[in-house]
Amino acid sequence: MKAVAFPAKIANLSFPSNCCSLFFRSPATFLSPALPCRKLTKGIRGLEGLMSQCLSSSSQSLSFSSNSFSSQPESELLQALPSSKPKSPPLQLPWLIVGLGNPGKKYQGTRHNVGFEMVDALADAEGISMNTVNFKALFGKGVIGNIPIMLAKPQTFMNLSGESVGQIVSFYKIPLKQVLVVYDDLDLPFGKLRLLPKGGHGGHNGMRSIIDRLKGSRDFPRLRIGIGRPPGKMDTANFVLRQFNRQEQEELDHTFQTGLEAIRILLLEGFNKSATFVNTRKSMEQLS
Numbered sequence: 001m002k003a004v005a006f007p008a009k010i011a012n013l014s015f016p017s018n019c020c021s022l023f024f025r026s027p028a029t030f031l032s033p034a035l036p037c038r039k040l041t042k043g044i045r046g047l048e049g050l051m052s053q054c055l056s057s058s059s060q061s062l063s064f065s066s067n068s069f070s071s072q073p074e075s076e077l078l079q080a081l082p083s084s085k086p087k088s089p090p091l092q093l094p095w096l097i098v099g100l101g102n103p104g105k106k107y108q109g110t111r112h113n114v115g116f117e118m119v120d121a122l123a124d125a126e127g128i129s130m131n132t133v134n135f136k137a138l139f140g141k142g143v144i145g146n147i148p149i150m151l152a153k154p155q156t157f158m159n160l161s162g163e164s165v166g167q168i169v170s171f172y173k174i175p176l177k178q179v180l181v182v183y184d185d186l187d188l189p190f191g192k193l194r195l196l197p198k199g200g201h202g203g204h205n206g207m208r209s210i211i212d213r214l215k216g217s218r219d220f221p222r223l224r225i226g227i228g229r230p231p232g233k234m235d236t237a238n239f240v241l242r243q244f245n246r247q248e249q250e251e252l253d254h255t256f257q258t259g260l261e262a263i264r265i266l267l268l269e270g271f272n273k274s275a276t277f278v279n280t281r282k283s284m285e286q287l288s
Contacts, residue, residue, distance in 0.1 A: 094148040096174050100183040100206040103155040111227040112240040115183040116153050121256040136164040147267045161206040162213030176220040188226025191255045195278045
């Protein structure tokens, strides 16, 4: 049998991939009704017709795909792109502000309870309820600006104040630099304030208890409120448990207003600015 030579017109034709696959199927599959060409016409014309039909089908498919993509609105295409969500801000740990004193009506208004009174003044000014009893303390939560705060007045009596403070610090994992303790100080003149970044207990039993419960750490700020020294030979214990007279209470109210402003500055603007404000006479003159 002689080999059949394809004419140059057929040999030079280029076939799309989907059409070429037609020539490598079995005769039964090739003549399947599912195909666009049911019958292969003999000769060169039949091949040319099949080729043009396949090329037309392929170009229509490409045209349809292109048109359907370009017809999508730009907004839908942008929505399909992966979006990067903004990172959430880091969690802001609260400040713990502790006022020291003794619980019960017997000790209200006494010199040893000025820490309680300072916290009460802060709670009133910021609208924070102190009716909850938790961690052995009268306890309240609120905010100053955008800073979360916790207020505590330990109800364990002064000498065991650390039991309450230690529990709160441990439970909420509060950094010691954000634990402010407010208490009375015999070595400061009456009505004076002193803000310090750290220090010892200075013979104050409440502070001694707190330092012990914080594993001996003294690295927490404290706001000391001066109550003065006992007159004459009066016993110190009797002096700190005495109540203020009317004039002293009025002076103390000015001290509390200065303390409130100092605490706000501490939380919102930092320790250094607050210490500059509260540790100078200018702060007292502004409120007098």
